[in-house]
Amino acid sequence: MSKFNTTNTNKTSDRSGYPAYKMSYKEQLVTAVLTTMFGESKYYGSTDNEIIQHATDCAAKDPEFLCKLACYARNVGNMRSVSHVLTAVIAREAREYTRCTIKNVVVRPDDITEIMACYQTLYGKPFPNAMKREIASVLQRFDEYQLAKYNGGHKSIKLRDVLRITHPIPKSSEQEKLFGKILNDNLATPYTWETELSSRGSTKEVWDELISSGKVGYMALLRNLRNIVKSGADITKVLATLSDPIQVKKSRQLPFRFFSAYRTLQHENLMTPEIHRALEAALTVSVDNMEHISGRTLIAVDSSGSMSTFLSHKSSVRCCDIATLFGAMASKICDYATVCYFDSADSWSMFKNTNKGYRIAKYGKYDSILDICDKNTSAGGGTDLSLPMKSALEDDGTRTLKPFDRINYFSDNECN
Helix, strand or coil, X not given: CCCCCCCCCCEEECCCCCEXXXXXXXXXXXXXXXXXXXXXXXXXXXXXXXXXXXXXXXXXXXXXXXXXXXXXXXXXXXXXXXXXXXXXXXXXXXXXXHHXXXXXXXXXXXXXXXXXXXHHHHHCCCCCHHHXXXXXXXHCCCCHHHHHHCCCCCCCCCHHHHHHHHCCCCCCHHHHHHHHHHHCCCCCCCCXXXXXXXXXXXXXXXXXXXXXXXXXXXXXXXXXXXXXXXXXXCCHXXXXXXXXXXXXXHHCCCCHHHHHHHHHHHHXXXXXXXXXXXXXXXXXXXXXXXXXXXXXXXXXXXXXXXXXCECCCCCCCEHHHHHHHHHHHHHHCEEEEEEEEECXXXXXXXXXXXXXXXXXXXXXXXXXXXXXXXXXXXXXXXXXXXXXXXXXXCCCCCCCCCCCCEEEEECCCCCC
């Protein structure tokens, strides 16, 4: 009987029934957390319940790891909803890490109300004492403007509900008055783009005033770029902010947000060379902090039918848009990159002229990322993740076959 060269027991089957290697529960959790749009429907089904179950298991086995993952998701991954879910699980299952987690996950006042609403949805009441104590503590970080801006509107949990549940002790007479305003629901109306547009309308004069005030944040400028342009307001300062490397890095914007703004302006014939340069500059900054990839890289972008689904019910961006964007961005940080778009050779294929189900992208290292995305985001057909491998191995007589050092896939599927 063999004692050392034993049978590999780390094997399993994937969801398609094909052989695969098992992932540890930590690997499964990290992979799911950092690739989810929590609460949104997905083509291949939701992973929300799996995330909650894996997080619950992790809380029992390694609660410190779960705490670090929640903090990483919120502050490095800039992922809000899933970090709120992990925080709720920790508050329930690993109470000794509640304080550290809430302290680091709460960046804005509405993180507090979202965490409490999430806990209530998952577990009901009452809220754990450790959770109430730390929320009472972090609530004291914020001033009246911040609290009024995120007071909750018609949401199920408002800041006054938070005060009644957590009973924070004011540190000064000024803070005592502030808490009184929250309880009586008479916080001063904040000067924000939302309140100004609601009361005065989306006019040139209003936008010029808002832009000059400096009260419109980076995300609001990016998401309202279409409205600002249509109003006729001066966008010089807006474009300077959007393309400023320091502001881009502070903004916590995921790269697809820039493409979303670009696509919206393109569709409404509002794009100008100045706006194009500003958005391209912002995307370039997003690439600058990525580690350079040496050698030869094959970048495989899934363009199958499932990739035509939208990122969320509120978004006009599709999965294929994001995959194409990531592929173009990845090509910029490689010594030598070949980008391959693929679906399936045995079904309706978007690559009818090849009859292969894939094609090699024809663009240069210095082509605009936005233009690359705009030309390569169609989707249709099945999904055959072996096609990029075949592309890497074939020699069609037009190039000298050289081995790739790596293959990067951008897909919503698993390799079957």
